[in-house]
Amino acid sequence: MTLHIDTAQRRARLAWRHGLAGPTPPGNGPEDVAADLVALHATDPATVHLSVAARLHTPLVATVEDALYERRSLLRMLGMRRTMFVVPVGFAAVVQAGATRAVAAEQRRLLLRHLAESGVGDAAWLADVEESTYEALRRRGNATAAQLAADEPRLRSLMVFPQGNQYVTSRLLLLLAADGRIVRGRPVGTWISSQYAWSCLPDWLPEPLPELDPAHARTELARAWLARYGPGTAADLKWWSGWTMTHTRAALRALEAVEVTLDGGETGFVLPGDTDPVPDPGPWVALLPSLDPTVMGFQSRMWYLGSHAPALFDRTGNAGPTVWAGGRIVGVWAQRPTGQVAVELVEEVPAATRRAVDRAAKELEGWLGEARVTPRFRAPLEKELAESR
Incomplete structure (x- = not known):
C-alpha cells in the first residue's frame, strides 16, 4: 500500500528542515543554513543575507561575509537552472558536476552562435580571448569586469541583438565561472551590491574542486533535495534542478526513492527511511x-x-x-x-x-x-x- 503524506505533514517537514520553526540550534552559522536549504539563492545578493537572518534571527552580515570572503567556507557559483547560488564549499563539486557543467556546455553553444551571428569570432577566437582574460585575472589577483576589459580589449566586442547590443564581457566571464575556472569574490560596494571582483578559482580555494561523475553528482544533488524538500514530485525536482526528465527519473531510481501520494492526487517521493511523520512544530x-x-x-x-x-x-x-x-x-x-x-x-x-x-x-x-x-x-x-x- 502506498504511503500518503498530507499537506499538513509537508508543511511540518518544511518548517523543521528549513530552520523556520523551533529554537535555533546553538552554534549554527551561515554554512548550516546553506546546507539546510541545499543552496542559497544568490541572484539578488541581499537574499543570501536575509535568508540566513530569517533562520538565525541575529545580525549576521559580517558573519556571512566572513564565510564567503575570508574563511571561504561558502562559495558563490552558477548552478541549477543557470541561477546564481551560494553553497557550502564541500558541496560545490556536486553542484558543479550535477548541474553547472551542463549549463556551461549550453552557454558555450549559445555564445558561439551569437558571436558568429554578430561577425565577432569563432570557437578559436573565443578560446583565445578566454585564455587571455584568465591570464589577465591571474596577473592581477582579483579584478572587476571593467579592469579585465581594459587588459583584454576584445571583451568589449559587441554582439548585436534585436533588443539591444551586448558586450562580450559578461557572457565570457559567466562562461569561465560556469567552467569552474573563476569565481565571484567580494562585492564592489556594500552587501547589497551586485557588482563583484573576480578571482581565479585556484587562487580562491586552497584545493581544487574534485571532478565528479555527472550521473553520481545528480544522484547526490537529488538526495540533498529530497532530504530537505521531500516529499516532492518528479516535476518539482526536474524544475528545481534544471535537468531533463530522463536525468530526473534516473536519479530517483538510483536513490530507490519511495513513492508516496500527496493531497490533490499527485505522486511524490521521499528518501528510503524518511517515511515516518514529523511532529507538529506548533505556530510559527x-x-x-x-x-x-x-x-x-x-x-x-x-x-x-x-x-x-x-x-x-x-x-x-x-x-x-x-x-x-x-x-x-x-x-x-x-x-x-x-x-x-x-x-x-x-x-x-x-x-x-x-x-x-x-x-x-x-x-x-x-x-x-x-x-x-x-x-x-x-x-x-x-x-x-x-x-x-
Whole structure:
C-alpha cells in the first residue's frame, strides 16, 4: 500500500528542515543554513543575507561575509537552472558536476552562435580571448569586469541583438565561472551590491574542486533535495534542478526513492527511511526575502502558496518577499524608503499570528537598519506596498 503524506505533514517537514520553526540550534552559522536549504539563492545578493537572518534571527552580515570572503567556507557559483547560488564549499563539486557543467556546455553553444551571428569570432577566437582574460585575472589577483576589459580589449566586442547590443564581457566571464575556472569574490560596494571582483578559482580555494561523475553528482544533488524538500514530485525536482526528465527519473531510481501520494492526487517521493511523520512544530511565522529557497524549491506551489501567485510573484515566476505562518504564505512584506518594514496579509490569520508577524517585521526593520533593500525582481503587491504611504 502506498504511503500518503498530507499537506499538513509537508508543511511540518518544511518548517523543521528549513530552520523556520523551533529554537535555533546553538552554534549554527551561515554554512548550516546553506546546507539546510541545499543552496542559497544568490541572484539578488541581499537574499543570501536575509535568508540566513530569517533562520538565525541575529545580525549576521559580517558573519556571512566572513564565510564567503575570508574563511571561504561558502562559495558563490552558477548552478541549477543557470541561477546564481551560494553553497557550502564541500558541496560545490556536486553542484558543479550535477548541474553547472551542463549549463556551461549550453552557454558555450549559445555564445558561439551569437558571436558568429554578430561577425565577432569563432570557437578559436573565443578560446583565445578566454585564455587571455584568465591570464589577465591571474596577473592581477582579483579584478572587476571593467579592469579585465581594459587588459583584454576584445571583451568589449559587441554582439548585436534585436533588443539591444551586448558586450562580450559578461557572457565570457559567466562562461569561465560556469567552467569552474573563476569565481565571484567580494562585492564592489556594500552587501547589497551586485557588482563583484573576480578571482581565479585556484587562487580562491586552497584545493581544487574534485571532478565528479555527472550521473553520481545528480544522484547526490537529488538526495540533498529530497532530504530537505521531500516529499516532492518528479516535476518539482526536474524544475528545481534544471535537468531533463530522463536525468530526473534516473536519479530517483538510483536513490530507490519511495513513492508516496500527496493531497490533490499527485505522486511524490521521499528518501528510503524518511517515511515516518514529523511532529507538529506548533505556530510559527517568518518573513522570507525574495527568491528565498523555501519559496523557490518547488514547481507546484499550491500547497503553501494557494492562489496568490499573481500578486506575490513576477510574470516570469520570481518570488517577491513573503510572510509565512504555519507552513503557508499568508502575505507580503516590503521595505519603504523610510526603512519601515510594512506587511500586508492576503489571508485571514488569528490575532496572535498577526501580532507575531508584526513582531517579526519590527525585528527585520531593526536588522536592516540603514540598509535599503529593493528586490531585483518586483512582485506586484510588494511594489505597491513599498510605494504606499
